[in-house]
Amino acid sequence: MQSFIDVQKDSHFPIQNLPFGVFSTAGKDSARVGVAIGDYIVDLSVLQSAGLLSGVSGLPAGVFDQPSLNAFMSLGKSVWTATRRSLQELLSKDESRLRDDADLRQRGLIAQKEATMHLPITIGDYTDFYCSKEHATNVGIMFRGKDNALQPNCRGRLHIPVGYHGRASSVVPSGTPIRRPCGQRLAGRDQPPVFSKCLKLDYELEMGWIVGTGNQLGTPMSTAEAKDNIFGMVMLNDWSARDIQAWEYVPLGPFLGKNFGTTISNWVVTLDALEPFLVDGPSQSPTPLEYLQESSKTAYDINLEVSIKASSSAEFETITKSNIKYMYWSITQQLTHHTINGCNMRTGDLGGTGTLSGPTKESFGSLLELSWNGTQDIVLKDGTKRQFLEDGDEVNMTGYCQSSEGWRIGFGECVGKITPARI
Numbered sequence: 001m002q003s004f005i006d007v008q009k010d011s012h013f014p015i016q017n018l019p020f021g022v023f024s025t026a027g028k029d030s031a032r033v034g035v036a037i038g039d040y041i042v043d044l045s046v047l048q049s050a051g052l053l054s055g056v057s058g059l060p061a062g063v064f065d066q067p068s069l070n071a072f073m074s075l076g077k078s079v080w081t082a083t084r085r086s087l088q089e090l091l092s093k094d095e096s097r098l099r100d101d102a103d104l105r106q107r108g109l110i111a112q113k114e115a116t117m118h119l120p121i122t123i124g125d126y127t128d129f130y131c132s133k134e135h136a137t138n139v140g141i142m143f144r145g146k147d148n149a150l151q152p153n154c155r156g157r158l159h160i161p162v163g164y165h166g167r168a169s170s171v172v173p174s175g176t177p178i179r180r181p182c183g184q185r186l187a188g189r190d191q192p193p194v195f196s197k198c199l200k201l202d203y204e205l206e207m208g209w210i211v212g213t214g215n216q217l218g219t220p221m222s223t224a225e226a227k228d229n230i231f232g233m234v235m236l237n238d239w240s241a242r243d244i245q246a247w248e249y250v251p252l253g254p255f256l257g258k259n260f261g262t263t264i265s266n267w268v269v270t271l272d273a274l275e276p277f278l279v280d281g282p283s284q285s286p287t288p289l290e291y292l293q294e295s296s297k298t299a300y301d302i303n304l305e306v307s308i309k310a311s312s313s314a315e316f317e318t319i320t321k322s323n324i325k326y327m328y329w330s331i332t333q334q335l336t337h338h339t340i341n342g343c344n345m346r347t348g349d350l351g352g353t354g355t356l357s358g359p360t361k362e363s364f365g366s367l368l369e370l371s372w373n374g375t376q377d378i379v380l381k382d383g384t385k386r387q388f389l390e391d392g393d394e395v396n397m398t399g400y401c402q403s404s405e406g407w408r409i410g411f412g413e414c415v416g417k418i419t420p421a422r423i
Contacts, residue, residue: 001015001016001088001092002015002092002093003015003037003038003091003092003093004091004092004093004095004098004099005037005038005040005091005109006038007037007038008038009406009407010408011038011039011408011410012036012267012398012400012408012409012410012411012412013036013037013038013267013410013412014037014038014407014408014409015037015088015091015092016088016273016403016407016409017036017037017269017273017408017409017410018035018036018037018042018084018087018088018091018270018273019035019036019232019267019268019269019270019273019411019412020033020034020035020069020072020120020232020267020268020270021033021034021035021036021041021069021117021118021120021266021267021268022034022066022067022068022069022117022118022119022120023041023110023115023116023117023118024115024116024118025110025114025115025116026114030065030067031066031067031068031118032044032045032064032065032066032067033045033063033064033065033066033069033072034064034110034115035087036112036267036412037091039111039112039113040109040110040111040112041109041110041111041112041115042087042091042108042109042110043107043108043109043110044064044087045062045064045065046104046107046108047064047087047090047098047104047108048061048062048063048064048065050104050108052086052090052097052098053083053086053087055086056079056082056083056086057079057082058075058076058078058079058082059075059079059082059083060075063075067118068119068120068121068122068348069120069121069231069268069348070121070122070347070348073121073210073211073212073213073231073347073348074212074213074347076212076213077212077213077228077229080212080231080270080272081272084270084272084273117173117174117175117266118173118266119171119172119173119264120173120234120264120266120267120268121210121268121348121350122348123168123171123348123349123350124168124346124347124348124349125165125168125345125346125349125350126165126166126167126168126171126262126349126350126351126352127163127164127165127166127338127349127350127351127352128163128164128165128166128206128238128258128351128352128354129161129162129163129329129334129351129352129353129354130161130162130163130164130354130355131161131162131327131328131329131334131353131354132326132327132328132353132354132355132356132357132365133158133282133328134326134357134358134359134363135354135355135356135357135364135365135366135369138357138364138369139368139369142368142369142372142373143373158284158285158286158328159286159288159289160292160337161292161329161333161334161337163334163337163338163351163354164253164254166238166258166259166262166352167258167259167262168350170259170260170261170262171262171263171264171350172261172262172263172264172416173263173264173265173266174235174263174264174265174266174412174413174414174415174416175266175413175415175416176261176263176416177416177417177418177419178239178260178261178263178416178417178418178419179260179261179418179419179420179421179422180197180198180201180391180418180419180420180421181197181198181201181241181244181256181260181261181421182195182196182197182198182421182422182423183195183198183241183244183248183256183257184244184247184248184256185198185199185243185244185246185247186243186246186247193247196423197421197423198241198242198243198244198421199243199388200241200242200243200368200374200388201239201240201241201242201388201389201418202239202240202241202242202366202367202368202388202389203237203238203239203240203306203366203367203389203395203397204237204238204239204240204354204355204365204366205237205304205306205320205322205355205356205357205365205366205397206235206236206237206238206352206353206354206355206356206365207233207234207235207236207302207304207324207352207353207356207399208233208234208235208236208264208350208351208352208353209230209232209233209331209334209335209350209351209353210230210231210232210233210234210268210348210349210350210351211229211230211231211335211345211346211347211348211349211350211351212229212230212231212347213228213229213347214229214344214345214346214347214349215229215339215344215345216344217342217343217344218342218344219339219342219344220291220336220339220340220341220342221335221336221339221345222291222336223291223292223293223294223298223332223333223336225336226331226332226333226335226336226339227271227332229335229345230271230331230332230335231268231270231271232268232269232270232271232273232274233268233269233271233274233300233331233411234264234265234267234268234269234411234414235264235265235397235398235399235411235412235413235414236262236263236264236265236352236353236397236414237262237263237264237395237397237414237416238258238262238352238354238355239258239260239261239262239263239416240254240257240258240366240368241256241257241258241260242257242368242373242388244256244257245257245258261416262352263414263415263416264350264414265397265411265412265413265414266412266413267411267412269409269410269411273409274300274302274401274409276401276403276409277300277301277302277401277409278296278297278298278299278300278301279297279299279300279301279325280297280299281297281298281299281325281327281328281330282299282326282327282328284328288333291336291337291340292333292336292337294330294332294333298330298331298332298333299324299325299327299330300324300325300401301323301325301401302323302324302325302399302400302401303321303323303399303400303401303402304320304321304322304323304324304356304365304397304398304399305318305320305321305322305397305398305399306318306319306320306322306365306395306396306397307319307395307396307397307398308380308386308393308394308395308396309393309394309396310380310382310384310386310390310392310393311390311391311392311393312382312384312392313380313382313384314382316394316396317380317381319370319378319380320362320363320364320365320370321362321363322356322357322358322363322364322365323356323358323363324353324356324399326356326357326358326359326363327353327354327356331351331353334351334353335351338351357369367386367387367388367389371386371387371388374387374388389418390418391418391419391420392417392418392419393417393418394415394416394417394418395415395416396413396414396415397413397414397415398410398411398412398413398414399411
């Protein structure tokens with residue numbers, strides 16, 4: 001499938017993708033819904049007003065003239081799928097309705113460089129999981145030794161997808177600066193805590209999944225229902241204040257060490273677009289309880305990269321290459337487990353996968369692991385050394401699926417720059 005719009009071979013946004021996002025422009029500053037293709041944004045409010053999406057059943061007028069995707073996502077999977085297929089047809093090289101209408105193209109195709117991107121969804125609740133066996137093992141070895149890497153309660157992670165409730169209010173779109181947090185931390189062994197700026201600021205390489213339609217209170221989802229309830233995925237950076245977190249997390253888990261900022265990418269890639277890249281996930285032993293069992297491929301072959309531009313450096317440098325296919329619990333298992341007690345999920349709710357570390361050091365998904373809690377320097381090509389993030393550092397996370405035909409399904413950038421603490 002090819003589009004009449006020129007798309008570079010290594011673009012994250014070919015016609016096979018068409019991720020959804022929310023944008024505004026100088027000429028029309030109200031935020032509305034679009035899809036990305038190549039270097040352009042297709043303004044769906046313009047296409048719908050022109051009648052080009054009239055063939056999609058169940059698509060109400062004005063649904064794309066909204067500052068978030070929530071109204072569209074609430075319509076359900078059949079409408080999502082039909083809309084994407086209709087857009088692929090409209091943008092294909094052999095379809096003339098948009099291709100040959102100069103006025104419509106001028107109004108409906110916006111250069112991405114001329115647009116301002118916004119948070120694509122209105123997030124009611126945010127839950128972050130801890131679903132990488134490799135990450136859990138690394139952290140366990142780091143703090144407890146190899147023989148006790150997975151303590152009895154940690155071994156429970158092989159029975160249940162462990163998670164905690166995060167802070168939806170501090171989820172921000174790619175490009176938003178992240179201020180270094182302050183809080184309590186231990187000044188040293190056997191010393192009382194002090195209040196100061198965070199000295200061990202870190203990122204976590206994650207992906208996020210977004211609830212489309214949700215469920216009623218008291219009605220759990222099966223794994224099959226969970227798949228139909230997930231609209232799509234984004235890149236996610238779970239910024240972490242390691243020293244604050246270390247002091248506070250027992251017994252109730254992370255609080256100020258996590259809730260100061262979470263960055264997500266601006267474009268939501270649908271599960272329909274990711275479907276060709278489904279693969280078998282890791283073998284799960286012991287066998288999950290029946291409600292978590294799945295009969296088909298549930299992992300995605302998504303290449304993940306983390307790049308850092310140090311405050312003194314001129315360009316980004318890749319320091320991690322991983323893949324979500326290593327994740328122990330699938331996104332559908334995560335959502336199913338979240339609802340098994342009757343918890344209701346709502347349109348726009350966000351789930352984070354947890355740090356996506358792989359089996360080798362090059363695939364570790366955090367500075368905590370790469371520097372082994374600050375005991376080893378990470379040396380960049382220009383000689384700059386890092387153990388944790390410094391003010392002015394920028395972190396960029398990207399992900400993409402690579403097809404055998406050469407095109408990619410990508411997520412764009414998930415970038416944030418550290419600014420000094422207010423103290």
